[in-house]
Amino acid sequence: MTGETDPEGDSGATNGSPLDVANPDEPADDYSLTELLAVTAAREIDDGEMAFIGVGMSLISGVLAKYTHAPRCQLVTESGYVGSRPPGVVQSISDSVLGVDSLVATDQMQIFVDNQRGLFDVGIIGAGQIDKYGNTNSTVVTGAEGSYENPKVRLPGSGGSNDIMTSCGRTIVMMRQRARAFTSELDYVTAPGYLDGPGAREEFGFPGGGPETVITDMAVFGFDEETKEMYLRSTHPGIDVEEVREMVQWDLNVDDDVETTPVPTRREVAMLRTIDPTDTVLRDTDRIYEIGFDEWADTMERNWKRLMQIEEDK
């Protein structure tokens, strides 16, 4: 299942248009765990919502949602674009593909003012570490000997993750499932989940609802309404509960009827591979490190045209 990504993105696709997929609503039998992660996050965005997204996996999920089940969702990026329909991977937060069909091109201050005003429904962020209350760290790994000033690993920093968790209606966290990442004690709190438990967000007067879902390459987690603690909602196909427990440092609560995460459809997988034909984000292959300039440019341009054509055909 993993590592068998077809870079041409033709998992059943025919004639160049990713919408021409045989049995598009059937479960895909060929998908990677990274693709499952992206699809699961995309499904958290409801049609018509304002979705605040960053670069990488969160943006690819937002773009996928817009091209599949949520065509009327509006993507918001912190660099100033609203309403874009990027016809491919967004490499950086001011990537000019965000100009395609954008309704608003403004500045970062305005976007975060609107965010703090409570105007955005759902945000998607990434993180390096998370604790049971959904607080995240994307700033430093201090290790046993280190400190904020002298960390073992310097991570990129908050970006917009702090602001999204503080003020967005609800927040989806996407990250890798590792025992050192699902930690009993964060090295640094970059973005506020439920802080130290029930009532803490209310004390600070945060406009947003906080973390709602955590999606990893192994499982999906929610948060208990009373205790605000994370619990296991579903495991991905082929992963059992014990395997997930081993990758969590605290005693993980498990839903009474823990489910299996629904697998991607054939349409979703075909669309993802059309959005990211060079495997820049999904990274199931090393293609992005091997492709030459001319082939990269030609591939990107061909797929942009495919996706832009879908809109023109409507």
Place this chain on the structure above:
Amino acid sequence: MSDTHDKTQTLQTAISDHVPDGASIAFGGMGGRDPEAAAREIIRQEKTGLRVVDDARTTLFDAMVGAGCVDEYVGSWVGTSLISQGHNVRRAVEEGVPKDLTMQDVSNFGSSLMFFAGAMNVPFVPTRSMLGTDIAEHNDDIEVIDDPFGSGEPLAAVPAATPDVAIIHVQQADRHGNAHIYGNTVNDHLKVRAADTTIITCEEIVPSETIAESPELTKIPFYTVDSVVEVPFGSHPWHCYGHYYADLPFYREYGLRSQDYDEFQDWLDEWIVPHEEYLEKVGADRLARLEELEQTINGGKI
């Protein structure tokens, strides 16, 4: 600074006149419309002791850190791209190579607000962001205060940033510094107002009549600008909206070669050259292809 004299300079002169060793600097753009050529010129002139006061930074910051130009960073995010970490930043913070880099974190909204406060000429502005987290805890400049009007609500006071220099790359400007920005603005309109001195680099210098035809695009006015430099492809390897797409294979190579400090020195030797020579090395065909790609997605918007 309301004069409307001809402020055009060469890139070399603009940097040597306005960026002394030890200066604090804010750069424009954000993974798109970044003033990469200006940053390479700062490295070429071997500036030292710089304090970068900024928002989210990619390759230009990582390269300046690796070249030993920067002592301190205040901002929200550092890396290089989707496909590479900021290896030079990590080496400097974790190992002190080539020298220690002091980091002071804010959130992205925090970075906008510090320039807004600077542009307003007030000591701070309040926000709900960063409350309850280690950003406010570890950043000594951020204070948590109670609403002075008595609501009891806590607020994070974000201090004003007033960098010595702002360096912003735009699509077009006139000789007096009226700058048209197409697409998103990020924090650039605030940075030029917060800074003491502003250098505008642009794809093209245009007559003031062209500016006056679309004054709503003038996000940066002449009275905030001290120097104007025409630098075609001044954001390469990043995007310049309406002009050219990002050169991912180029910054992919940067990411790979910056993993090792010695290899990065070779990268510096190869690419830290006068801008005209840099463009020749990238190659006219490749640059033209990047222009074509941008036309495919945003053709006709400029």
